[in-house]
Amino acid sequence: MTVVHDNLEKTEAKMRAKDVSVYYGAKKAIDDVSIDIPTEYVTAFIGPSGCGKSTFLRTLNRMNDTIPSARVEGSIELDGDDIYSSGMDVVQLRARVGMVFQKPNPFPKSIYENIAYGPKIHGLAEGKDELDAVVERSLRRAGLWDEVKDRLQDSGTALSGGQQQRLCIARAIAVDPEVILMDEPCSALDPIATAKIEELIDELNGRYAIVIVTHSMQQAARVSQRTAFFHLGKMIEYGRTTDIFTTPLEQRTQDYITGRYG
Amino acid sequence: MSPLILLLLAIGLGLVGWLAGRARAWSFRKSGPTRLASLPNYHGWYVALWIAIPVLIFVAVWSAIAPELVMQHVLAQPAAADLPAFGFQRQTILNEARAVATGDAMGVFNAEARGLVEPFREAIGRYDIVGIVVALVIAFAAGAFSFLRLRPDFRARNRVEKSVMAILLVASLVAILTTLGILASLVFETVRFFGMVSPLDFLFGTFWSPDPMSNAANPDGSRYGAIPLFWGTIFIGAIIAMVVAIPLGLMSAIYLTQYAPGRLRTWVKPALEILAGVPTVVYGYFAALTVAPFIRDLALAAGMSNPSSESALAAGLVMGVMIIPFVSSMADDSIAAVPAAMRDGSLAMGATHSETIRRVLVPAALPGIVAGVMLAISRAIGETMIVVMAASTAANLTANPLEAMTTVTVQIVAMLTGEGSFDHPATLSAFALGFVLFMVTLALNFIALRVVKRFREAYE
Numbered sequence: 001m002t003v004v005h006d007n008l009e010k011t012e013a014k015m016r017a018k019d020v021s022v023y024y025g026a027k028k029a030i031d032d033v034s035i036d037i038p039t040e041y042v043t044a045f046i047g048p049s050g051c052g053k054s055t056f057l058r059t060l061n062r063m064n065d066t067i068p069s070a071r072v073e074g075s076i077e078l079d080g081d082d083i084y085s086s087g088m089d090v091v092q093l094r095a096r097v098g099m100v101f102q103k104p105n106p107f108p109k110s111i112y113e114n115i116a117y118g119p120k121i122h123g124l125a126e127g128k129d130e131l132d133a134v135v136e137r138s139l140r141r142a143g144l145w146d147e148v149k150d151r152l153q154d155s156g157t158a159l160s161g162g163q164q165q166r167l168c169i170a171r172a173i174a175v176d177p178e179v180i181l182m183d184e185p186c187s188a189l190d191p192i193a194t195a196k197i198e199e200l201i202d203e204l205n206g207r208y209a210i211v212i213v214t215h216s217m218q219q220a221a222r223v224s225q226r227t228a229f230f231h232l233g234k235m236i237e238y239g240r241t242t243d244i245f246t247t248p249l250e251q252r253t254q255d256y257i258t259g260r261y262g
Numbered sequence: 263m264s265p266l267i268l269l270l271l272a273i274g275l276g277l278v279g280w281l282a283g284r285a286r287a288w289s290f291r292k293s294g295p296t297r298l299a300s301l302p303n304y305h306g307w308y309v310a311l312w313i314a315i316p317v318l319i320f321v322a323v324w325s326a327i328a329p330e331l332v333m334q335h336v337l338a339q340p341a342a343a344d345l346p347a348f349g350f351q352r353q354t355i356l357n358e359a360r361a362v363a364t365g366d367a368m369g370v371f372n373a374e375a376r377g378l379v380e381p382f383r384e385a386i387g388r389y390d391i392v393g394i395v396v397a398l399v400i401a402f403a404a405g406a407f408s409f410l411r412l413r414p415d416f417r418a419r420n421r422v423e424k425s426v427m428a429i430l431l432v433a434s435l436v437a438i439l440t441t442l443g444i445l446a447s448l449v450f451e452t453v454r455f456f457g458m459v460s461p462l463d464f465l466f467g468t469f470w471s472p473d474p475m476s477n478a479a480n481p482d483g484s485r486y487g488a489i490p491l492f493w494g495t496i497f498i499g500a501i502i503a504m505v506v507a508i509p510l511g512l513m514s515a516i517y518l519t520q521y522a523p524g525r526l527r528t529w530v531k532p533a534l535e536i537l538a539g540v541p542t543v544v545y546g547y548f549a550a551l552t553v554a555p556f557i558r559d560l561a562l563a564a565g566m567s568n569p570s571s572e573s574a575l576a577a578g579l580v581m582g583v584m585i586i587p588f589v590s591s592m593a594d595d596s597i598a599a600v601p602a603a604m605r606d607g608s609l610a611m612g613a614t615h616s617e618t619i620r621r622v623l624v625p626a627a628l629p630g631i632v633a634g635v636m637l638a639i640s641r642a643i644g645e646t647m648i649v650v651m652a653a654s655t656a657a658n659l660t661a662n663p664l665e666a667m668t669t670v671t672v673q674i675v676a677m678l679t680g681e682g683s684f685d686h687p688a689t690l691s692a693f694a695l696g697f698v699l700f701m702v703t704l705a706l707n708f709i710a711l712r713v714v715k716r717f718r719e720a721y722e
C-alpha cells in the first residue's frame with residue numbers, strides 16, 4: 001500500500017481522494033489511491049509513463065466523464081463535498097478545479113476572448129469594464145500582460161508555445177478557481193519558457209492548490225513541496241518533495257528517481 | 263478495322279515484348295555473375311511500353327484519319343461521279359453505303375448508295391491492311407530498338423518509373439484539357455452572342471423574353487435582360503435552398519459528431535449520403551407533383567386569390583433538402599477536424615457541451631463550414647432538373663416566393679431546345695448564360711477551396 005511519510009505537517013485538505021480506483025472498460029488504470037491535496041503546497045505527481053498520473057489527475061475535475069469507457073470508484077471530496085455525488089454540478093466543479101493541459105490549447109479566438117471565455121460562461125463579470133479588469137488581472141497573474149497588452153485582439157494561436165501555455169494558465173485563473181491541475185504543462189516547451197512557467201507556479205503557490213504532473217525530476221524538485229510517486233496504477237509513496245528525492249522509503253521510488261527505470 | 267482490334271493488337275504485341283525483354287534479362291542473369299541493375303520484370307515492362315505506346319499513338323491517329331482516307335478513295339471512283347453535289351442528301355448516301363460495307367446495315371435505301379458499297383468495302387479492306395502493317399512495323403522497330411538496348415547494367419526500372427509518371431500526367435491532363443475545351447467553346451459562342459446583343463443589355467436588363475422566331479439579324483436587345491434569371495437563380499438556389507440546407511445540415515452535423523451514439527451514427531451518416539445520391543430528376547418529381555401543389559393549397563387556404571402552381575418556394579425547398587448532405591458532410595468533417603484538445607479545454611473551463619459546441623467548436627470549424635456552404639450554393643445554382651420540373655419558364659422579378667420564377671439553368675434548357683435556329687441570338691443566349699454560371703460556380707469553388715486550405719493549415 002501507499003507509504004506516507006509521517007513527518008508531514010497537519011494541513012487542511014482542499015481535496016481528499018479516498019480509495020479511488022479508475023477503470024477504462026474492464027481495465028484498471030488506478031488502483032485504490034488515497035491522497036490529500038493541500039492548499040498551501042504544490043503537489044507533484046511523478047512516475048513512469050502509463051502509470052496513471054493523467055488518469056488520476058483527470059478524476060479530480062471529472063474530465064474523465066468525457067471518456068465513455070471510464071468509470072471511477074471511491075470518493076473524492078472538494079472542501080468536504082463529494083464531487084461524484086449526484087448533487088455536484090460538473091460545471092461548477094470545473095470552475096472551481098481548473099485544468100492546464102500538456103499541449104497548449106488556446107481557442108482559435110483573440111487573446112482577450114480566450115481569457116474572457118470562462119468569466120462569460122460563468123457570468124463572473126458584468127459589463128465590459130469588469131470583464132476588461134478580469135482579463136487584465138488574469139494576464140498579469142500569468143505574467144503575460146506586458147507581452148500581450150498591446151495585441152489583445154490578436155489570435156491566441158499566434159503566440160509562441162510558451163506564451164500560449166501561459167495564456168492557458170491565465171484562462172484557467174480567470175474563473176478564480178480554488179485548485180489548478182496541470183498535466184505536464186512544460187513538456188512542449190523549451191527551457192526558457194519552462195523556467196517562466198515554473199516561476200509562475202511559484203507565484204501562484206499559496207493562492208491556489210496546485211497539482212502538477214511532470215516527467216522531470218528536477219521540475220518536481222524545483223516547484224513542488226509534496227510529491228506522490230505512482231507506479232502501475234498505484235500510489236507507491238507520498239511525502240515532502242525533499243524527502244522523496246533524498247530519502248525515499250520504497251525501493252521502487254528510489255529506482256525511479258535515480259533513473260534505474262521508467 | 264475497328265479500333266478495338268488494333269487496341270488488342272497493341273496489347274498483344276506489348277505482351278510479346280514483355281516476355282521477350284524479361285527473357286533477355288533472365289539470360290543475362292544466367293550467363294554471367296553480374297548483378298542486374300533492375301529486376302527482369304522491369305526489362306520486360308521497358309520493352310512492352312516501348313512497343314505499346316507508339317502503337318497506341320498510331321492507332322489513335324489512324325482511327326482518326328483512316329475514314330477520311332477511305333472517303334477520298336471512294337469519291338475518286340467513277341460510281342461517285344453522279345452523287346448529288348453536296349449537302350445533306352449526299353452525306354446520307356455516303357453514310358448508308360459505308361454502313362452496308364461495314365456490315366452495320368443490311369440493305370440500302372437510296373439506290374445511288376448501292377454502287378458505292380463495293381468501293382467502300384474495297385477501300386476499307388485496303389486501309390485495314392495498311393493500318394495493320396504499319397502498326398506491326400512500328401511495333402517491330404520500337405521493340406527491336408528497346409530490346410537491343412537491354413544490358414545487365416541497364417536501368418530499366420528508372421525508365422519504367424518515368425514512363426508511368428508520364429502516363430499518369432497525361433491522364434490528369436485529359437480532365438484539365440476537357441475543362442479548357444468546354445470553357446473555350448462556351449467563350450466562343452458567348453462572344454458570338456455578344457456580337458448581336460450588347461453585354462450591358464444582357465447583364466443589366468430586367469426584361470427577359472427572347473423571341474426565337476424574330477429576325478436574327480436585328481435582335482431586340484431589350485428582350486435579353488438576364489437580371490430576372492440571375493435573381494431567380496439566387497433566390498431559389500442561394501436563398502430559399504440555403505435557408506433550408508444550412509440549419510438542417512449544420513444541426514445534423516453537430517448531432518452526428520457530438521451527440522449521436524456510435525451505432526446511430528453508422529446508420530444516419532450513410533442515410534444522409536444516400537440523399538446525395540438520389541437522381542435529381544426524382545427530386546424534380548417530388549417538387550413538381552407533391553410539394554408545389556401542397557404549397558399552392560396552402561396559399562389558397564391562406565387566402566391568396568390565384569396562386570401559381572409553380573412556385574420558387576417549392577423548387578427551393580426541395581433543392582435545399584437535396585443539398586443538406588453537402589452542407590452536413592463538410593460541416594461534419596470540419597467539426598471533427600477541430601482538435602479534441604480544444605473541446606477538452608472548453609469543458610475543463612466548466613463550459614457545458616452545448617456551450618462548447620456553440621462557442622468553440624463551430625467557430626473553430628467555421629471556415630470549413632463556410633466552404634461547404636459555398637460548394638453547396640454552387641451546386642444549387644447549377645442544378646437544373648428540379649427547377650426545370652418545378653420552377654417556371656416565365657421570367658419574373660419578384661421577391662414573393664409563392665410566385666413562379668425561372669432560373670439560368672431553366673432558360674439554358676429552354677433556349678437550347680427551343681425552335682430557334684442554332685445561330686439565332688435566342689439560342690446563343692444559352693451559352694452566355696452558361697458562361698456566367700460557369701464563372702460564378704468556378705469563383706465559388708475556388709474561394710471555397712482556398713478557405714478550406716487555410717483552415718487545414720491552421721490546425722497542422
Ligand SMILES: Nc1ncnc2c1ncn2[C@@H]1O[C@H](COP(=O)(O)OP(=O)(O)OP(=O)(O)O)[C@@H](O)[C@H]1O
Nearest residue numbers: 024029047048049050051052053054055056067069
Ligand atoms: N481513454 C483511454 N481509454 C483506455 N485506456 C486508457 C485511456 N487513457 C489512458 N488509458 C490507459 O490507462 C493507463 C494510464 O494512462 P495515463 O494516461 O493516465 O498514464 P500517464 O501516467 O499519464 O502516462 P504519461 O506519463 O505517458 O502521460 C495506461 O495504461 C493507458 O493505456
Ligand SMILES: [Mg+2]
Nearest residue numbers: 053054055183
Ligand atoms: Mg499523461
